Amino acid sequence: xxxxxxxxxxxxxxxxxxxxxxxxxxxxxxxxxxxxxxxxxxxxxxxxxxxxxxxxxxxxxxxxxxxxxxxxxxxxxxxxxxxxxxxxxxxxxxxxxxxxxxxxxxxxxxxxxxxxxxxxxxxxxxxxxxxxxxxxxxxxxxxxxxxxxxxxxxxxxxxxxxxxxxxxxxxxxxxxxxxxxxxxxxxxxxxxxxxxxxxxxxxxxxxxxxxxxxxxxxxxxxxxxxxxxxxxxxxxxxxxxxxxxxxxxxxxxxxxxxxxxxxxxxxxxxxxxxxxxxxxxxxxxxxxx
Numbered sequence: 497x498x499x500x501x502x503x504x505x506x507x508x509x510x511x512x513x514x515x516x517x518x519x520x521x522x523x524x525x526x527x528x529x530x531x532x533x534x535x536x537x538x539x540x541x542x543x544x545x546x547x548x549x550x551x552x553x554x555x556x557x558x559x560x561x562x563x564x565x566x567x568x569x570x571x572x573x574x575x576x577x578x579x580x581x582x583x584x585x586x587x588x589x590x591x592x593x594x595x596x597x598x599x600x601x602x603x604x605x606x607x608x609x610x611x612x613x614x615x616x617x618x619x620x621x622x623x624x625x626x627x628x629x630x631x632x633x634x635x636x637x638x639x640x641x642x643x644x645x646x647x648x649x650x651x652x653x654x655x656x657x658x659x660x661x662x663x664x665x666x667x668x669x670x671x672x673x674x675x676x677x678x679x680x681x682x683x684x685x686x687x688x689x690x691x692x693x694x695x696x697x698x699x700x701x702x703x704x705x706x707x708x709x710x711x712x713x714x715x716x717x718x719x720x721x722x723x724x725x726x727x728x729x730x731x732x733x734x735x736x737x738x739x740x741x742x743x744x745x746x747x748x749x750x751x752x753x754x755x756x757x758x759x760x761x762x763x764x765x766x767x768x769x770x771x772x773x774x775x776x777x778x779x780x781x782x783x784x785x
Contacts, residue, residue, distance in 0.1 A: 711770040
């Protein structure tokens with residue numbers, strides 16, 4: 497009888513776990529296998545296993561300059577995204593004007609646009625033959641374009657700030673929509689000036705969204721390739737562009753794979769920081785990002 501009872505309550509084999517096999521196979525073929533090939537190539541040609549390529553690349557001046565440009569551009573762009581994102585979100589959320597809701601919807605649409613469109617627009621406006629320089633050259637009667645910042649590190653920072661500011665504004669607008677307007681009205685009735693209300697009421701509530709959005713922008717700008725390549729800033733070589741130059745132009749695949757491994761490690765570190773920030777401030781606020 498005991499054997500019959502045990503056999504009667506024996507659990508049936510579950511097939512639910514098998515549904516995870518196809519996605520894992522796709523990831524293995526399309527992601528982990530190429531990544532493994534890159535990691536293997538960075539250790540030398542087939543049949544060899546050496547870290548000499550890492551030592552050579554990491555000690556080269558070219559890599560140091562590329563890493564420096566990557567960090568400076570990423571930090572500058574992220575800082576610009578935080579400043580402009582906070583100001584624009586503040587105006588849209590708390591300064592009533594016709595079309596405020598439309599501007600908020602437009603920001604979500606802007607996120608879906610390819611990055612090269614902004615760079616192309618900047619070229620038409622601020623380029624050497626752009627609208628601004630042509631107008632200034634006619635007005636000032638000079639032969640050389642007076643505005644020449646686009647093809648420099650500052651032009652890249654401005655373009656990336658324009659592209660990635662909506663990634664900060666989106667969580668900020670979601671956070672501002674949950675702020676109790678009664679708090680602002682009470683503070684205003686007690687004589688608090690607008691700057692004090694922003695500093696003591698709005699900014700503390702927006703800090704989680706600012707940190708999470710800034711972390712995401714930092715991750716995206718570190719890996720940005722199209723904007724830097726499309727602008728063609730002289731002497732501005734970031735790690736993604738350096739990988740492209742080594743692999744496609746110089747056919748130095750080992751060096752390109754070494755830099756790619758470093759870039760992947762850097763990206764994973766920034767992504768871990770981004771997830772840690774979201775986890776620290778809780779799931780509800782994380783959903784806004």
